Amino acid sequence: MRAWCTRSGLEGARELSGQRLESTLFTTMAEAIELHAELKELIVDVLMLEDVVPAEIASDEPLFIEGLGLDSIDALELAMGLEERYGVVITDDPEKNEKLFMSVASLANFVAAERSK
Numbered sequence: 001m002r003a004w005c006t007r008s009g010l011e012g013a014r015e016l017s018g019q020r021l022e023s024t025l026f027t028t029m030a031e032a033i034e035l036h037a038e039l040k041e042l043i044v045d046v047l048m049l050e051d052v053v054p055a056e057i058a059s060d061e062p063l064f065i066e067g068l069g070l071d072s073i074d075a076l077e078l079a080m081g082l083e084e085r086y087g088v089v090i091t092d093d094p095e096k097n098e099k100l101f102m103s104v105a106s107l108a109n110f111v112a113a114e115r116s117k
Helices: 029-046 072-086 094-100 104-115
Strands: none
Touching: 029 072, 029 104, 072 104, 094 104
16 A cells, blocks of 8 residues: 655654655655665765765755755756656756755655656
């Protein structure tokens, strides 16, 4: 049986504390935690962030300007990494992409939603 993971359903998970996985269907909380961890690893690997430890990236931390301080070139590289790793298609829609690349949590929501199609 599939379960909707919401803020209250994930409060016990350290990596996802305070996160809200809106409109995303995960089979288990462990699946949600695993996806967040995979995305953090992907960000560090694809962008070659030598001084960043994936586990120390907060899932709700902004990826651009604040937080990790990524820029538009990083967004392009990350988009290609996401497409290669997960087979997702990222369109050329600036408003949608701004929300999509807001945080690890928003990327996880997108990847999980695309997987369920």
